[in-house]
Amino acid sequence: MSEQPVADKSVRLAWAADTDAVGRVQARAWQHSYQELLPKELLDEVDSEQFAAAWSQAVIRPPTAQHRVLVALDAGRVVGFAATAPSDDPDAQPTDGEVVAFHIDPDELGEGHGSRLISAVADTLRADGFTRGRIWLFVGEDALRGFLEPAGWGPDSAHRTLDLTGDGEHTVRQVRLHTDLAEDAS
Template identity: 80%
Template sequence: MSEQPVADRSVRLAWAADTDAIGAVQARAWTASYAPLLPAALLADVDAPTFAAAWREAVTRPPSARHRVLVALEAGRVVGFAATAPSEDPDTQPGDGEVVAFHVDPAALGEGHGSRLLAAVADTLRADGFTRARIWLVVGDDALRGFLEPAGWAPDTAHRTLDLTGDGTATLRQVRLHTSLAEDES
Protein backbone atom coordinates (compact mmCIF):
# COMPACT_ATOMS: atom_id res chain seq x y z
CA MET A 1 0.00 0.00 0.00
CA SER A 2 1.53 3.31 -1.06
CA GLU A 3 0.87 6.62 0.58
CA GLN A 4 -0.95 9.30 -1.35
CA PRO A 5 1.14 12.42 -1.97
CA VAL A 6 0.19 15.38 0.18
CA ALA A 7 0.29 18.90 -1.20
CA ASP A 8 3.22 20.78 0.27
CA ARG A 9 1.38 24.08 -0.26
CA SER A 10 -2.38 24.33 0.00
CA VAL A 11 -5.38 26.27 1.31
CA ARG A 12 -8.23 24.85 3.38
CA LEU A 13 -10.87 25.88 5.89
CA ALA A 14 -9.33 26.68 9.27
CA TRP A 15 -9.62 24.32 12.21
CA ALA A 16 -9.69 25.31 15.88
CA ALA A 17 -6.17 23.87 16.18
CA ASP A 18 -4.96 26.49 13.65
CA THR A 19 -6.01 29.54 15.65
CA ASP A 20 -2.79 30.02 17.65
CA ALA A 21 -0.85 30.01 14.39
CA ILE A 22 -3.37 32.40 12.79
CA GLY A 23 -2.95 34.82 15.71
CA ALA A 24 0.84 34.65 15.37
CA VAL A 25 0.68 35.29 11.60
CA GLN A 26 -1.65 38.25 12.15
CA ALA A 27 0.65 39.76 14.79
CA ARG A 28 3.71 39.44 12.54
CA ALA A 29 1.84 40.74 9.49
CA TRP A 30 0.40 43.74 11.35
CA THR A 31 3.79 44.62 12.82
CA ALA A 32 5.45 44.45 9.39
CA SER A 33 2.68 46.12 7.38
CA TYR A 34 1.48 48.80 9.75
CA ALA A 35 4.69 49.85 11.54
CA PRO A 36 4.99 53.01 9.42
CA LEU A 37 1.27 53.78 9.82
CA LEU A 38 0.53 53.21 13.52
CA PRO A 39 1.84 54.84 16.67
CA ALA A 40 4.50 52.73 18.41
CA ALA A 41 2.30 52.43 21.52
CA LEU A 42 -0.45 50.73 19.50
CA LEU A 43 2.02 48.42 17.78
CA ALA A 44 3.37 47.44 21.20
CA ASP A 45 -0.13 46.21 22.06
CA VAL A 46 -0.27 43.80 19.09
CA ASP A 47 -0.71 40.48 20.85
CA ALA A 48 -0.78 37.09 19.11
CA PRO A 49 -2.70 35.30 21.93
CA THR A 50 -5.44 37.96 21.86
CA PHE A 51 -5.74 37.61 18.08
CA ALA A 52 -5.76 33.81 18.46
CA ALA A 53 -8.63 33.93 20.96
CA ALA A 54 -10.71 36.04 18.56
CA TRP A 55 -9.96 33.66 15.67
CA ARG A 56 -10.81 30.64 17.83
CA GLU A 57 -14.25 32.16 18.36
CA ALA A 58 -14.60 32.93 14.64
CA VAL A 59 -13.65 29.40 13.64
CA THR A 60 -15.64 27.50 16.27
CA ARG A 61 -18.70 29.77 16.53
CA PRO A 62 -19.08 31.72 13.29
CA PRO A 63 -22.02 34.17 13.23
CA SER A 64 -23.41 32.41 10.13
CA ALA A 65 -22.64 29.61 7.71
CA ARG A 66 -21.26 32.23 5.31
CA HIS A 67 -18.57 33.42 7.75
CA ARG A 68 -15.42 31.44 6.96
CA VAL A 69 -11.74 31.42 7.85
CA LEU A 70 -9.24 29.91 5.41
CA VAL A 71 -5.59 29.08 6.02
CA ALA A 72 -2.68 28.88 3.60
CA LEU A 73 -0.36 26.04 4.51
CA GLU A 74 3.21 25.11 3.71
CA ALA A 75 4.16 21.59 4.77
CA GLY A 76 1.26 21.68 7.24
CA ARG A 77 2.31 24.99 8.81
CA VAL A 78 -0.03 28.03 8.68
CA VAL A 79 1.67 30.77 6.63
CA GLY A 80 -1.36 32.91 5.84
CA PHE A 81 -5.08 33.28 6.41
CA ALA A 82 -8.17 35.04 5.17
CA ALA A 83 -11.67 35.50 6.51
CA THR A 84 -14.81 35.98 4.44
CA ALA A 85 -18.30 37.09 5.40
CA PRO A 86 -21.38 38.81 4.05
CA SER A 87 -20.64 42.53 3.63
CA GLU A 88 -22.12 44.70 6.37
CA ASP A 89 -21.46 48.03 4.67
CA PRO A 90 -24.44 50.43 4.57
CA ASP A 91 -24.51 50.30 0.75
CA THR A 92 -24.28 46.52 0.53
CA GLN A 93 -26.29 44.52 -1.96
CA PRO A 94 -27.46 40.92 -1.30
CA GLY A 95 -24.66 39.48 -3.49
CA ASP A 96 -21.83 41.35 -1.76
CA GLY A 97 -19.32 39.33 0.21
CA GLU A 98 -16.36 40.77 2.06
CA VAL A 99 -12.80 39.72 2.75
CA VAL A 100 -12.57 40.85 6.37
CA ALA A 101 -8.96 39.71 6.85
CA PHE A 102 -6.16 38.76 4.47
CA HIS A 103 -2.62 38.24 5.76
CA VAL A 104 0.44 36.27 4.72
CA ASP A 105 3.32 35.79 7.13
CA PRO A 106 6.03 38.31 6.17
CA ALA A 107 8.60 35.47 6.09
CA ALA A 108 6.49 33.65 3.46
CA LEU A 109 5.74 36.56 1.11
CA GLY A 110 6.52 36.05 -2.55
CA GLU A 111 6.12 32.27 -2.42
CA GLY A 112 2.65 32.04 -4.00
CA HIS A 113 0.67 31.68 -0.78
CA GLY A 114 -1.19 34.96 -1.32
CA SER A 115 -2.23 33.95 -4.83
CA ARG A 116 -3.48 30.54 -3.70
CA LEU A 117 -5.28 32.16 -0.76
CA LEU A 118 -6.89 34.81 -2.97
CA ALA A 119 -8.12 32.15 -5.44
CA ALA A 120 -9.57 30.13 -2.55
CA VAL A 121 -11.25 33.25 -1.16
CA ALA A 122 -12.95 33.89 -4.52
CA ASP A 123 -14.02 30.24 -4.79
CA THR A 124 -15.38 30.28 -1.21
CA LEU A 125 -17.33 33.51 -1.72
CA ARG A 126 -18.77 32.17 -5.00
CA ALA A 127 -19.76 28.89 -3.31
CA ASP A 128 -21.51 30.93 -0.62
CA GLY A 129 -23.61 32.66 -3.29
CA PHE A 130 -21.81 36.00 -3.52
CA THR A 131 -21.38 37.73 -6.88
CA ARG A 132 -19.06 40.55 -5.80
CA ALA A 133 -16.30 40.78 -3.22
CA ARG A 134 -15.13 43.79 -1.22
CA ILE A 135 -12.13 44.44 0.98
CA TRP A 136 -11.17 47.45 3.09
CA LEU A 137 -7.49 48.41 2.82
CA VAL A 138 -5.50 50.69 5.05
CA VAL A 139 -4.37 53.73 3.07
CA GLY A 140 -0.63 53.26 2.77
CA ASP A 141 -0.74 49.44 2.60
CA ASP A 142 0.71 49.65 -0.89
CA ALA A 143 1.97 46.06 -0.87
CA LEU A 144 -1.51 44.57 -0.47
CA ARG A 145 -3.05 47.05 -2.90
CA GLY A 146 -0.28 46.30 -5.41
CA PHE A 147 -1.08 42.60 -5.05
CA LEU A 148 -4.88 42.96 -5.38
CA GLU A 149 -5.19 45.45 -8.24
CA PRO A 150 -3.44 43.28 -10.88
CA ALA A 151 -5.71 40.43 -9.74
CA GLY A 152 -8.78 42.42 -10.82
CA TRP A 153 -9.61 44.42 -7.68
CA ALA A 154 -10.33 48.13 -8.11
CA PRO A 155 -11.17 50.96 -5.75
CA ASP A 156 -14.73 52.18 -5.59
CA THR A 157 -15.72 55.51 -4.08
CA ALA A 158 -16.03 54.26 -0.49
CA HIS A 159 -13.62 55.33 2.23
CA ARG A 160 -13.70 55.49 6.01
CA THR A 161 -11.60 56.49 9.00
CA LEU A 162 -11.16 54.14 11.94
CA ASP A 163 -10.62 55.66 15.38
CA LEU A 164 -8.24 53.16 16.97
CA THR A 165 -8.19 54.67 20.45
CA GLY A 166 -11.71 56.06 20.73
CA ASP A 167 -10.43 59.57 21.36
CA GLY A 168 -9.24 60.53 17.87
CA THR A 169 -5.53 60.46 18.74
CA ALA A 170 -4.82 57.50 16.45
CA THR A 171 -6.78 56.97 13.27
CA LEU A 172 -6.40 54.89 10.14
CA ARG A 173 -7.89 55.80 6.81
CA GLN A 174 -9.21 52.99 4.63
CA VAL A 175 -10.36 52.65 1.03
CA ARG A 176 -12.56 49.90 -0.32
CA LEU A 177 -11.69 47.75 -3.29
CA HIS A 178 -14.07 45.40 -5.06
CA THR A 179 -14.09 42.73 -7.75
CA SER A 180 -16.66 40.69 -9.62
CA LEU A 181 -16.84 37.02 -8.72
CA ALA A 182 -18.33 36.06 -12.09
CA GLU A 183 -16.57 33.07 -13.64
CA ASP A 184 -14.54 33.86 -16.75
CA GLU A 185 -16.46 33.07 -19.89
CA SER A 186 -13.36 31.92 -21.81
Protein backbone atom coordinates (compact mmCIF):
# COMPACT_ATOMS: atom_id res chain seq x y z
CA MET A 1 0.00 0.00 0.00
CA SER A 2 1.46 3.33 -1.01
CA GLU A 3 1.38 6.38 1.20
CA GLN A 4 -1.02 9.10 0.23
CA PRO A 5 0.65 12.38 -0.70
CA VAL A 6 0.40 15.19 1.81
CA ALA A 7 -0.14 18.74 0.61
CA ASP A 8 2.95 20.88 1.01
CA LYS A 9 0.84 23.93 1.92
CA SER A 10 -2.41 23.46 3.79
CA VAL A 11 -4.64 24.52 6.68
CA ARG A 12 -6.09 22.29 9.39
CA LEU A 13 -7.38 22.42 12.93
CA ALA A 14 -4.56 22.87 15.43
CA TRP A 15 -3.32 19.96 17.50
CA ALA A 16 -1.87 20.22 21.01
CA ALA A 17 1.57 19.54 19.52
CA ASP A 18 1.25 22.72 17.41
CA THR A 19 0.92 25.18 20.27
CA ASP A 20 4.63 25.91 20.79
CA ALA A 21 4.92 26.79 17.11
CA VAL A 22 1.73 28.88 17.29
CA GLY A 23 3.23 30.82 20.22
CA ARG A 24 6.42 31.46 18.25
CA VAL A 25 4.46 32.61 15.18
CA GLN A 26 2.37 34.97 17.31
CA ALA A 27 5.42 36.47 19.03
CA ARG A 28 7.24 37.00 15.71
CA ALA A 29 4.13 38.40 14.04
CA TRP A 30 3.45 40.83 16.89
CA GLN A 31 7.04 42.09 16.92
CA HIS A 32 6.91 42.58 13.15
CA SER A 33 3.38 43.87 12.60
CA TYR A 34 2.92 45.97 15.72
CA GLN A 35 6.34 47.64 15.98
CA GLU A 36 4.84 50.98 14.90
CA LEU A 37 1.53 50.47 16.75
CA LEU A 38 2.46 49.27 20.24
CA PRO A 39 4.94 50.71 22.74
CA LYS A 40 8.40 49.15 22.56
CA GLU A 41 8.32 48.19 26.25
CA LEU A 42 5.19 46.11 25.66
CA LEU A 43 6.66 44.40 22.60
CA ASP A 44 9.85 43.67 24.56
CA GLU A 45 7.70 41.65 26.99
CA VAL A 46 6.22 39.45 24.25
CA ASP A 47 6.88 35.85 25.31
CA SER A 48 6.28 33.02 22.87
CA GLU A 49 6.08 30.51 25.75
CA GLN A 50 3.24 32.45 27.42
CA PHE A 51 1.42 32.65 24.09
CA ALA A 52 1.96 28.90 23.61
CA ALA A 53 0.54 28.11 27.04
CA ALA A 54 -2.59 30.15 26.30
CA TRP A 55 -3.04 28.49 22.90
CA SER A 56 -2.52 25.07 24.46
CA GLN A 57 -5.55 25.70 26.68
CA ALA A 58 -7.52 27.02 23.70
CA VAL A 59 -6.75 23.87 21.70
CA ILE A 60 -7.08 21.28 24.47
CA ARG A 61 -10.02 22.80 26.37
CA PRO A 62 -11.85 25.31 24.17
CA PRO A 63 -14.65 27.19 25.98
CA THR A 64 -17.22 25.92 23.44
CA ALA A 65 -17.37 23.74 20.35
CA GLN A 66 -17.43 26.96 18.31
CA HIS A 67 -13.99 28.06 19.54
CA ARG A 68 -11.38 26.83 17.06
CA VAL A 69 -7.71 27.30 16.30
CA LEU A 70 -6.54 26.71 12.72
CA VAL A 71 -2.94 26.42 11.56
CA ALA A 72 -1.42 27.17 8.17
CA LEU A 73 1.26 24.64 7.29
CA ASP A 74 4.17 24.55 4.87
CA ALA A 75 5.58 21.02 4.57
CA GLY A 76 4.17 20.22 8.01
CA ARG A 77 5.65 23.32 9.66
CA VAL A 78 3.28 25.85 11.31
CA VAL A 79 3.68 29.19 9.49
CA GLY A 80 0.47 30.91 10.53
CA PHE A 81 -2.66 30.52 12.59
CA ALA A 82 -6.12 31.91 13.21
CA ALA A 83 -8.62 31.50 16.01
CA THR A 84 -12.38 31.75 15.65
CA ALA A 85 -15.14 32.06 18.23
CA PRO A 86 -18.65 33.38 18.71
CA SER A 87 -18.51 37.19 18.74
CA ASP A 88 -18.89 38.65 22.22
CA ASP A 89 -19.40 42.21 21.01
CA PRO A 90 -22.32 43.98 22.70
CA ASP A 91 -24.13 44.27 19.35
CA ALA A 92 -23.45 40.66 18.29
CA GLN A 93 -26.18 38.31 17.18
CA PRO A 94 -25.91 34.55 17.88
CA THR A 95 -25.00 34.09 14.21
CA ASP A 96 -21.97 36.45 14.41
CA GLY A 97 -18.61 34.71 14.55
CA GLU A 98 -15.30 36.42 15.17
CA VAL A 99 -11.71 35.97 14.11
CA VAL A 100 -9.96 36.58 17.43
CA ALA A 101 -6.44 36.04 16.07
CA PHE A 102 -4.94 35.95 12.58
CA HIS A 103 -1.15 35.87 12.17
CA ILE A 104 1.33 34.71 9.54
CA ASP A 105 5.04 34.36 10.32
CA PRO A 106 6.73 37.47 8.88
CA ASP A 107 9.18 35.31 6.88
CA GLU A 108 6.24 33.56 5.21
CA LEU A 109 4.24 36.60 4.09
CA GLY A 110 3.33 36.61 0.41
CA GLU A 111 3.47 32.82 0.06
CA GLY A 112 -0.32 32.28 -0.07
CA HIS A 113 -0.67 31.10 3.52
CA GLY A 114 -2.89 34.04 4.47
CA SER A 115 -5.24 33.41 1.55
CA ARG A 116 -5.60 29.73 2.42
CA LEU A 117 -6.05 30.58 6.08
CA ILE A 118 -8.72 33.28 5.60
CA SER A 119 -10.62 30.94 3.27
CA ALA A 120 -10.48 28.17 5.90
CA VAL A 121 -11.58 30.68 8.56
CA ALA A 122 -14.67 31.56 6.51
CA ASP A 123 -15.43 27.87 5.91
CA THR A 124 -14.99 27.10 9.63
CA LEU A 125 -17.20 29.97 10.76
CA ARG A 126 -19.84 28.93 8.22
CA ALA A 127 -19.66 25.27 9.33
CA ASP A 128 -20.14 26.42 12.93
CA GLY A 129 -23.42 28.09 11.95
CA PHE A 130 -22.28 31.70 11.70
CA THR A 131 -23.65 33.86 8.90
CA ARG A 132 -21.45 36.89 9.52
CA GLY A 133 -17.77 37.13 10.38
CA ARG A 134 -16.04 39.92 12.31
CA ILE A 135 -12.45 40.86 13.06
CA TRP A 136 -11.00 43.74 15.07
CA LEU A 137 -7.86 45.46 13.72
CA PHE A 138 -5.62 48.09 15.25
CA VAL A 139 -5.96 51.45 13.53
CA GLY A 140 -2.83 51.54 11.39
CA GLU A 141 -2.72 47.79 10.78
CA ASP A 142 -2.79 48.64 7.10
CA ALA A 143 -1.13 45.51 5.71
CA LEU A 144 -3.72 43.16 7.22
CA ARG A 145 -6.58 45.48 6.31
CA GLY A 146 -5.22 45.71 2.76
CA PHE A 147 -5.22 41.91 2.62
CA LEU A 148 -8.70 41.43 4.13
CA GLU A 149 -10.67 44.04 2.20
CA PRO A 150 -10.12 42.48 -1.26
CA ALA A 151 -11.06 39.13 0.34
CA GLY A 152 -14.51 40.53 1.13
CA TRP A 153 -14.03 41.99 4.61
CA GLY A 154 -15.10 45.62 5.03
CA PRO A 155 -15.48 48.17 7.82
CA ASP A 156 -18.84 48.28 9.56
CA SER A 157 -18.32 51.60 11.44
CA ALA A 158 -17.71 49.94 14.83
CA HIS A 159 -14.64 51.11 16.75
CA ARG A 160 -13.24 50.80 20.25
CA THR A 161 -10.26 51.82 22.37
CA LEU A 162 -8.31 49.21 24.32
CA ASP A 163 -6.33 50.02 27.44
CA LEU A 164 -3.33 47.71 27.11
CA THR A 165 -1.92 48.20 30.60
CA GLY A 166 -5.06 48.99 32.60
CA ASP A 167 -3.79 52.40 33.67
CA GLY A 168 -4.75 54.49 30.65
CA GLU A 169 -1.10 55.04 29.74
CA HIS A 170 -1.07 52.75 26.68
CA THR A 171 -4.22 52.69 24.60
CA VAL A 172 -4.87 51.62 21.02
CA ARG A 173 -7.81 52.23 18.77
CA GLN A 174 -9.41 49.43 16.80
CA VAL A 175 -11.85 49.24 13.91
CA ARG A 176 -14.04 46.26 13.09
CA LEU A 177 -14.31 44.62 9.69
CA HIS A 178 -17.03 42.14 8.77
CA THR A 179 -18.00 39.76 5.98
CA ASP A 180 -21.16 37.97 4.92
CA LEU A 181 -20.69 34.23 5.27
CA ALA A 182 -23.87 33.22 3.44
CA GLU A 183 -23.09 30.52 0.86
CA ASP A 184 -24.16 32.69 -2.08
CA ALA A 185 -21.97 35.58 -0.88
CA SER A 186 -18.72 33.62 -0.96
